Amino acid sequence: MGEQPAPGQANSQEAELGQNRAHSARMYDYYLGGKTNYAVDREAAEAVIRVFPAIEVTARVNRAFMHRVGRYLARQGVRQFIDLGTGIPTAPNLHEIVQQIAPHSSVLYLDNDPIVLVYADELLDGTPEGTTCYAEADVTRPEKVLEAVEATNTIDLDRPVALSLHALLHFVPDEQDPYEIVRSLLARVAPGSYLSLSHCTGDFDPEAWSAIVDAYTQRGTPTQVRTKAEVLRFFDGLEMVEPGVVVGHRWRPEPASGPSLVTDAQVSLYAGLGRKR
Incomplete structure (x- = not known):
C-alpha cells in the first residue's frame, strides 16, 4: 500500500x-x-x-465554440496558438482540433493552476510534425505571460498567432484592469494575429448570474460577468470576424458542433473573434 x-x-x-x-x-x-x-x-x-441549472449548457457551448474557432483559424492559415487559462484537459483539446487540419501547428497552453500541471501530459501528445507545450503563467500578469511564451521557444511572436482567452476574463474583475491586460498581450503579437474570446454574461438572467458571481466570490474566486458592450471593448482596434460578438452557439454554428435547441438565456456566454490589422 x-x-x-x-x-x-x-x-x-x-x-x-x-x-x-x-x-x-x-x-x-x-x-x-x-x-x-x-x-x-x-x-x-x-x-x-x-x-442556474443551465450552467452545464454554458460550459458545453463554450467548449464547442473553442472547437469551431480552432478549425476556422487553422483553415485561415494560422499555425501558432496560445491558449491562456487552459484548465483541465478535456478531449478533444485545442491541439487535437487544429493539428487535425494543420499537423505542423504549434500550440502553447498556459495556466496558473498547479493541478493542471499534474495532467499536462495530456496536452503534449500532438502530431509528430507539430509542437505542443505547457507553461505556468497568470493572466493578471501579462508581462510574465509574455516571458513564459518566449521562454518555451514554441511560439514566434513576430509571426501571426491566435490568442485564446476562453471563459477566462470573467474571473478578472475590473480592479485588475482586464482591458489593459488584453491590450498588453495584443501589443506584443504580430499583425495578422487573432484574439478569440468567450465571456459569461448576466444580460439574459441578471438575478441568477448575480447569485453565481456570489457563489464563486464567496469561495475565493472573484468573478465579474459583463454586458455585450463590455465584452466588445476587449476587441477595440481589431477587425471583427463575422458574425462579430454573439451568444456562443450562434458563432458560425456547425452541424453537431454543440448543444442544439438551446436559448440565449441558457447559454449566457458571448463569443467572438477579432484580427489585429
Missing part, C-alpha cells in the same frame, strides 16, 4: 495543489462531466447548478 503521508504533510500537499478550496477550472470540469475534481469543487458547482 505504500507509506502514508503524515496528516500535516497531507494537508500541505492539498494546499499546494489547491485541493482545499474550490477551483473554477475543476468546477468547469465537473460541468462538462469530467472526473478531475474534488468534493469541494463538486459542492461549489452544485451550488451554482441550483441557481
Whole structure:
C-alpha cells in the first residue's frame, strides 16, 4: 500500500495543489462531466447548478465554440496558438482540433493552476510534425505571460498567432484592469494575429448570474460577468470576424458542433473573434 503521508504533510500537499478550496477550472470540469475534481469543487458547482441549472449548457457551448474557432483559424492559415487559462484537459483539446487540419501547428497552453500541471501530459501528445507545450503563467500578469511564451521557444511572436482567452476574463474583475491586460498581450503579437474570446454574461438572467458571481466570490474566486458592450471593448482596434460578438452557439454554428435547441438565456456566454490589422 505504500507509506502514508503524515496528516500535516497531507494537508500541505492539498494546499499546494489547491485541493482545499474550490477551483473554477475543476468546477468547469465537473460541468462538462469530467472526473478531475474534488468534493469541494463538486459542492461549489452544485451550488451554482441550483441557481442556474443551465450552467452545464454554458460550459458545453463554450467548449464547442473553442472547437469551431480552432478549425476556422487553422483553415485561415494560422499555425501558432496560445491558449491562456487552459484548465483541465478535456478531449478533444485545442491541439487535437487544429493539428487535425494543420499537423505542423504549434500550440502553447498556459495556466496558473498547479493541478493542471499534474495532467499536462495530456496536452503534449500532438502530431509528430507539430509542437505542443505547457507553461505556468497568470493572466493578471501579462508581462510574465509574455516571458513564459518566449521562454518555451514554441511560439514566434513576430509571426501571426491566435490568442485564446476562453471563459477566462470573467474571473478578472475590473480592479485588475482586464482591458489593459488584453491590450498588453495584443501589443506584443504580430499583425495578422487573432484574439478569440468567450465571456459569461448576466444580460439574459441578471438575478441568477448575480447569485453565481456570489457563489464563486464567496469561495475565493472573484468573478465579474459583463454586458455585450463590455465584452466588445476587449476587441477595440481589431477587425471583427463575422458574425462579430454573439451568444456562443450562434458563432458560425456547425452541424453537431454543440448543444442544439438551446436559448440565449441558457447559454449566457458571448463569443467572438477579432484580427489585429
